[in-house]
Amino acid sequence: MRVCSPAHIKAYNSHILRYVGGLKDIFPGTSLLPNHHAALHIGDGLTRFGPGHSHGSSFYERYIAFFHRIGINNKSGQLEISLLRAAMRYANLRSILEDDEEIRETVAELVESMEAINRQDLRGYRLADLLDPTTSDLDRPEKGTPSTLPPDRYGLLCELLLQEGRAGTTNDVLSFARVSHDGLCYGVCNSPHFRNSSVLFRLKADDGATVHAGIISQIFCHKTGETNGWYLVIQEHIPLQRPGFVDPYRRYGFASGYLCEEEPTATHVIRLSDIISHFALTPMPQAGAIHVMALDQTMTSLELDNSGYTFA
Incomplete structure (x- = not known):
């Protein structure tokens, strides 16, 4: 905090x-x-x-x-x-x-x-x-790895660009293992920076009003016209919504976090600026779930009075 x-x-x-x-x-x-x-x-x-x-x-x-x-x-x-x-x-x-x-x-x-x-x-x-x-506000490693986005991820990127009134012209990108934004480091889950891969984020599709939890699987820089944009591929873990199940953590409010499915259920491409904060991930294999605890140092989503956010 x-x-x-x-x-x-x-x-x-x-x-x-x-x-x-x-x-x-x-x-x-x-x-x-x-x-x-x-x-x-x-x-x-x-x-x-x-x-x-x-x-x-x-x-x-x-x-x-x-x-x-x-x-x-x-x-x-x-x-x-x-x-x-x-x-x-x-x-x-x-x-x-x-x-x-x-x-x-x-x-x-x-x-x-x-x-x-x-x-x-x-x-x-x-x-x-x-x-x-x-x-x-942005610090990146000196060199990125040239790569090509697969069709599914490129399609998600194009959808995001269309929401901003732009169009993607190429699926060639530079991939990075980590990037620092506003003093905080974010890393890819299959890299030495995996401890910084668990993040809470917004989606433009729901106007950013809902907080989602996911794991970063790719960080890349994509050029549209003369502008370089920084994007992340996120594997989302949705909150537990099983028949007859009540999340025991939610009744304690902001201080206790909540449970999500152990396996990711959706893939998103988001802007680097759409990240809210890291979260602490605790595996709970006996329940087939993970526990999500927000680590929001700048208090953008955990205000007690009226944050404007709801957790998915």
């Missing part, structure tokens, strides 16, 4: 108190843990300090999982000191490059690589870069 309001904080406090209060009823024999106690104070932190990015650190957010996975060889503290030194050196290097134009020109490739890394995924303090008018 990039912003929060008293309504969000009140809703969180209500839900966490209900959860902790009923924990022993849901899971008999379970003991309350320190993280349950800490969770009860998150509302206090939001009230005093605002959203997490205002008092978090992107450097340590990035490496916290790394600390949990590696062996420290009984030398606690040495790795942390090394990372702190690396962070300080990086900060000093950026300061030098910002102040000295001559050095920037000498190491132009290094500067370009550093800026590309910074734009890949904005977290923590780096969310402020979204407000920087000099920050590009």
Whole structure:
């Protein structure tokens, strides 16, 4: 969440108190843990300090999982000191490059690589870069792979272009494994960037009023006339609608997500700008379903008062 309001904080406090209060009823024999106690104070932190990015650190957010996975060889503290030194050196290097134009020109490739890394995924303090008018809203890898859209995908692209009053002239495109837009990275499901392939999106066919969940199977750049457009092929997972089945998560509202069919049921071609946010995908094979939890950092679809969206 990039912003929060008293309504969000009140809703969180209500839900966490209900959860902790009923924990022993849901899971008999379970003991309350320190993280349950800490969770009860998150509302206090939001009230005093605002959203997490205002008092978090992107450097340590990035490496916290790394600390949990590696062996420290009984030398606690040495790795942390090394990372702190690396962070300080990086900060000093950026300061030098910002102040000295001559050095920037000498190491132009290094500067370009550093800026590309910074734009890949904005977290923590780096969310402020979204407000920087000099920050590009689109970052892509240097090279794409020339490819030809199969007839079914090209047909979907033509339908989308016709809705915009244009026509597709060729099915030749450049395909990419990932692309960053507005500071967030999106990747193809069969690539090393598969963790960024689960997205919520809008469809022009329903005027963008319904939120759909799907997996990115292709990212491509298509040229129409003199304009390059960025598009994604999405495999949609529709919400569970089985006879006699009631989704147990929906009654808890925005905080609990919802269930979708395990197998995709439809294919869409959408614009990159039609993505709303990522979502956390949890497989539930025993039910033949997946659980979808929106990860909307900019609060475009999870406003408590009136978002204008309905989930499919």
